[in-house]
Amino acid sequence: MADSYFPRWRVQPNAAEGRIVGTDERLAWPQMLAMGVQHVVAMFGSTVLAPLLMGFDPNLCIFMSGIGTLLFFVLVGGRVPSYLGSSFAFIGLVIAVTGYGGHGPNMNIPVALGGIIACGAVYAIIGLIVSAIGTKWIETLMPPVVTGAIVCVIGLNLAPIAVHGVSGSNFDSWMALMTVLCVGAVAVFARGMLQRLLILVGLLMAYVIYAIVTNGLGMGKPIDFAIVANAAWFGMPHFTAPVFNMQAMTLLAPIAVILVAENLGHIKAVSAMTGQNLDRYVGRAFLGDGLATMLSGFAGGTGVTTYAENIGVMAVTKIYSTLVFVIAAVIALVLGFSPKFGAVIQTIPGPVLGGVSIVVFGLIAVTGARIWVVNKVDFSDNRNLIVAAVTLVLGAGDFSLKLGGFGLGGIGTATFGAIILYALLRRKAGQGPVA
Numbered sequence: 031m032a033d034s035y036f037p038r039w040r041v042q043p044n045a046a047e048g049r050i051v052g053t054d055e056r057l058a059w060p061q062m063l064a065m066g067v068q069h070v071v072a073m074f075g076s077t078v079l080a081p082l083l084m085g086f087d088p089n090l091c092i093f094m095s096g097i098g099t100l101l102f103f104v105l106v107g108g109r110v111p112s113y114l115g116s117s118f119a120f121i122g123l124v125i126a127v128t129g130y131g132g133h134g135p136n137m138n139i140p141v142a143l144g145g146i147i148a149c150g151a152v153y154a155i156i157g158l159i160v161s162a163i164g165t166k167w168i169e170t171l172m173p174p175v176v177t178g179a180i181v182c183v184i185g186l187n188l189a190p191i192a193v194h195g196v197s198g199s200n201f202d203s204w205m206a207l208m209t210v211l212c213v214g215a216v217a218v219f220a221r222g223m224l225q226r227l228l229i230l231v232g233l234l235m236a237y238v239i240y241a242i243v244t245n246g247l248g249m250g251k252p253i254d255f256a257i258v259a260n261a262a263w264f265g266m267p268h269f270t271a272p273v274f275n276m277q278a279m280t281l282l283a284p285i286a287v288i289l290v291a292e293n294l295g296h297i298k299a300v301s302a303m304t305g306q307n308l309d310r311y312v313g314r315a316f317l318g319d320g321l322a323t324m325l326s327g328f329a330g331g332t333g334v335t336t337y338a339e340n341i342g343v344m345a346v347t348k349i350y351s352t353l354v355f356v357i358a359a360v361i362a363l364v365l366g367f368s369p370k371f372g373a374v375i376q377t378i379p380g381p382v383l384g385g386v387s388i389v390v391f392g393l394i395a396v397t398g399a400r401i402w403v404v405n406k407v408d409f410s411d412n413r414n415l416i417v418a419a420v421t422l423v424l425g426a427g428d429f430s431l432k433l434g435g436f437g438l439g440g441i442g443t444a445t446f447g448a449i450i451l452y453a454l455l456r457r458k459a460g461q462g463p464v465a
Contacts, residue, residue, distance in 0.1 A: 036108045039353055051349040052304060053111055065349055066357030070365075072339045073115045073358070075229035078375055079390060080116035081332050082383060083191065084124045085136025088375045090267040091116050093366025094331035098322030099359035102336075105318035108352045109311050111300060111344060113359075114322050117335035118394060119288045120146065122187050122428070123439045124332075127278045133380060139330065143272030145282030146327035153286035154320030161313030168294060168312075174405035175414045176421075176448045177291040182398025183425030183444040184288065188391045190428075196384035201250045205243075209236035209385025229386060236382045244379075253377050261373035267366050270330030284442045286320070287449070289335050293319055295401060296336045303341075304350050338397065413455040421448040 037054035056062055073095070081091040098114040120142075124130070127145060128138035136142075160168065172180075196206035213232030220228065244252040293315060301308045315336075323333045340358075344350050365371050402409075402418075409415050423429075425444030 037352070039351065049348065050304065051351050053109060053306065053350050053352050056351045056353050057349070062351070062354060062357055065351075065354045066361055069113055069340050069343055069354060069358040070361045071230060072343045073113050073337050075233060075386070076118070076337065076339060076390065077115035079229075079383065079386060080118050080121060082375070082378070083121050083195075083387065084142070084332065085128070085130045085134065086116075086139060086332050087135075087268055087270075087330065087372065089366055089369065089372030090269070090329065091326075091331045092362050092371075093267045094322075094326040094329055095334060096359040096362030096366065097329075098319075098326055098334045099355055099362070101322050101325065102315070102318035103352060103356055103359070105321070106311050106314045110297065110308055110315050111350045111352045111355060112296065112315070112336040113340040113355050114319060114334040115337045115339075116332040117285075117289065117292075117323075118188065118390075119184055119285050119292070119335070119441065120149075120282065120333045121191065122441060123281050123285065125191065126439060127275075127281055139270050140273035141275045141278045142282070143270065143327045143330060144274035145278040146333045147272055147274075147324050148279035148283040149285045149289075149333055150320045150323030150325075150327060152283050152320070153289055153323060154317050156286060156290055157313050157316030157318070157320055159313075160316055165294070165309055165312045168290065171449055171453070172291050172294070173452070174401055175407045175417050176452050177295050178398045178401035178405070178407065179418045179421035179448045180288055180291045180398070180445050181295070181401060182395045183421060183441060185391045185393070185395030185398065186422065186426040187428060187440045187444070188387075188394070189426070192384055192387035192391050195387065196381050198380070202381040202384070205236075205240055205250065205379070205381035206385035206388065208239060209233070209382050210388055212236040212239070213386065213389045229390060232389070233378070233382065233386050236385060237378065240379050240382055251379070253379060255377060257376060258370060258373045261370040263370050264367055265369040268330070272327055272330075281439060281442070284445065285333065287445050288441060289319060289323075289333070290316060291445075293336050296338060296341055299341055300344070300350070303345055413452075416455060417448055417451045420451060 039054055039056045042051055042055050042057055051057060077092060077095050078088045081088045095115045102112060102114050124142045128136050128142050130136045130138070196202050209232065212235040213228055216228040216232045220231065241253050244250045294312065297308050297312055297315060319335060326332060326334055407414055409418070421444045424447050425440050428440030429443050430439055431443050
């Protein structure tokens, strides 16, 4: 396995139930295809939701997620099982930079694209440094107390966006609450893979109920299905050229640090599940994610990141074959060439989208707390307590700082605040780092 750049995938045609299928193994091709579809469904909700919240073209973002995943696969030599989808870490700052109103296409996307490319470049440079000198310095800068706080802050910082989006009218608020209940019902009462797809299934349930209430009973704003009927089945994605604005670039570039923390956590999780040490591929994974983000920005798409949703699917199925993600990426490319598919996405009502956002942003925040629990972070230690407490309030309160032409939004100040606070408050030499 170590003699070649790519693994020599061994076929496991009759893998017993519960047996782990490793990264360098595969099932029969029909089973692999089914698994690829499952991973597309798992990433679909978030990969579509993030661009919609920023006014990007979701069809293009699906397409670029496929391109990015294939690029990532090649750069890590098919050793790290991951799908790259739209990152939520960009939402708050992209909205701030573009002045997006929250509905319809974002007319100022080019300005944001320049910042996304700058972020990808910083991320790729970090990947090159890690490849050269190893991961120890990153793990020292960002232990679980820091990474957990950073991930938690992403969800808390985005919360006002979700709430504002469903506050247009009393009807919108009730429809958003109905959507939250739909997702919650799937999460609690569904079983198996249906439960794993709680966001997508809950969104579909809420969509149908909204259509019945508005289009059927005449209450609220009805869904316009004409755009679906008028859309072609096949067509090229709509690409957008970036504009390189220095202020936007300085605001968005620091998001690379958040993506590093996120990606590192995901690789550690996969390593634990598979029993394989993937540390030597961390630098290449950062480089792949950074270049994929740059490529997406040049095409008109959002920044991308490795997806926890797909890691969840792997945990349930115990199938970690990296070839599954090649299949998923190809399926995403095909979907990206269908304007009708994009038109269907555009019909999702604002209140339904807002309700799903409330759940998703909450889950992101809880994921950060889960990092603390899994890694047994000791909050009886005042150092950990201060790092987490200050970080959460900086992010949730959207605390901003400016120094000349350079500025940091809430997520940025929280991220760097967590790293700097931890470095200042860590134990003296010889006492060891804080958990």
